Amino acid sequence: MSKLKYRRIMLKLSGESLAGEKGFGINPETVTAICKEIADVADMGLELVLVIGGGNIFRGISSSAKGMERATADYMGMLATILNAMAVQDALEKMGKPTRVLSAIETTELCEPYIRRKGLSHLEKSRIVICAGGTGNPYFTTDTAAALRAMELRCEAIIKATRVDGIYDKDPEKHSDAVRFNRITYKETLDKELKVMDATAITLARENKMPIIVCNILGGNIKKVICGENIGTIVEG
Numbered sequence: 001m002s003k004l005k006y007r008r009i010m011l012k013l014s015g016e017s018l019a020g021e022k023g024f025g026i027n028p029e030t031v032t033a034i035c036k037e038i039a040d041v042a043d044m045g046l047e048l049v050l051v052i053g054g055g056n057i058f059r060g061i062s063s064s065a066k067g068m069e070r071a072t073a074d075y076m077g078m079l080a081t082i083l084n085a086m087a088v089q090d091a092l093e094k095m096g097k098p099t100r101v102l103s104a105i106e107t108t109e110l111c112e113p114y115i116r117r118k119g120l121s122h123l124e125k126s127r128i129v130i131c132a133g134g135t136g137n138p139y140f141t142t143d144t145a146a147a148l149r150a151m152e153l154r155c156e157a158i159i160k161a162t163r164v165d166g167i168y169d170k171d172p173e174k175h176s177d178a179v180r181f182n183r184i185t186y187k188e189t190l191d192k193e194l195k196v197m198d199a200t201a202i203t204l205a206r207e208n209k210m211p212i213i214v215c216n217i218l219g220g221n222i223k224k225v226i227c228g229e230n231i232g233t234i235v236e237g
């Protein structure tokens with residue numbers, strides 16, 4: 001265990017990462033592939049908190065732009081994150097990993113309500129804690145929920161697992177000459193408006209000196225990060 005750089009981390013996955021090729025909904029094969037990566041790091045003794053977005057099912061801001069009241073649309077987005085959390089829980093438990101879903105929106109037939117001390121206790125018992133329902137408040141995002149829960153549950157870093165392998169000066173999926181940063185400060189990401197996490201999440205992380213590591217979700221990258229390999233981009237300082 002001593003070779004691990006971190007003992008407890010927050011892993012933030014976007015809802016879209018569960019969608020596969022279609023870019024919408026939940027693709028069981030994709031969920032299995034991602035959960036395999038998560039199970040591998042759990043096997044190394046890492047304590048894990050997951051926050052999964054809901055954008056593959058419902059994004060509040062897009063629906064409010066089409067006329068729905070923002071708060072209503074956001075609550076629907078939060079419900080979408082519970083669906084994703086249940087899909088991930090199911091896949092992880094099929095791999096023999098004990099998990100608990102703790103939700104900021106009470107759905108007690110489905111999962112436990114989010115209680116910080118419960119979360120800490122589950123982590124101490126080596127259960128993977130999946131925080132669902134975002135922050136429980138409209139006008140926020142699951143990036144912010146990830147930063148908030150990372151602090152509350154005493155994580156040492158946030159890993160933001162994405163489709164790309166770090167933070168670039170421009171969109172690497174559109175520009176072949178995009179350059180990846182190895183390290184960048186919170187301030188630079190805010191000033192340059194780089195798409196890392198939203199500004200509220202970055203500000204929270206900055207105020208609490210919580211490093212954010214952006215890396216590709218697949219290919220054993222999460223494992224590499226926790227072993228201290230210099231991959232992806234680290235946001236700190």
Ligand code: UDP
Pocket residue numbers: 013014015016052053054055056058059060061073074075076077078080081133134135136137138139140141142143144145
């Ligand atoms: N949401 C919210 N409050 C929160 C977290 C999420 O209102 O604390 C809603 C919001 O409408 C958002 C949706 O849930 O659009 C899905 O979350 P997000 O867009 O962060 O998911 P991701 O982009 O990571 O898939």
